[in-house]
Amino acid sequence: MNLQYISDSKGQTTGVFIPINEWNDLKNKYKNIEQEEISVPEWHKDLVLKRLEDYKQNPSSALDFDSAMDDIEKEL
Incomplete structure (x- = not known):
């Protein structure tokens, strides 16, 4: 997986960029990945x-x- 980490001006990681094709693969593999509620x-x-x-x-x-x-x- 080709992730890109996003950092603020202090060098703290604030986010992760996942290429869309890899995100789509994850959504196909894990059908409820976008579900916010965790049961x-x-x-x-x-x-x-x-x-x-x-x-x-x-x-x-x-x-x-x-x-x-x-x-x-x-x-x-």
Whole structure:
């Protein structure tokens, strides 16, 4: 994909230009790509709420980000 990044005067990326032919390919591949509303299934919400409740009841059982990444990298 031939993307062009758009930056402001401070060098911060503010946008991305996608050539129209590549945009049309994406729209064909992902039929709802232009849909603004993102729908999260109820079972996802329920799972997140359950995990949040588990964490609140036992915060010491959670790993910090670096420890979690170390564990993942060990398995690769």
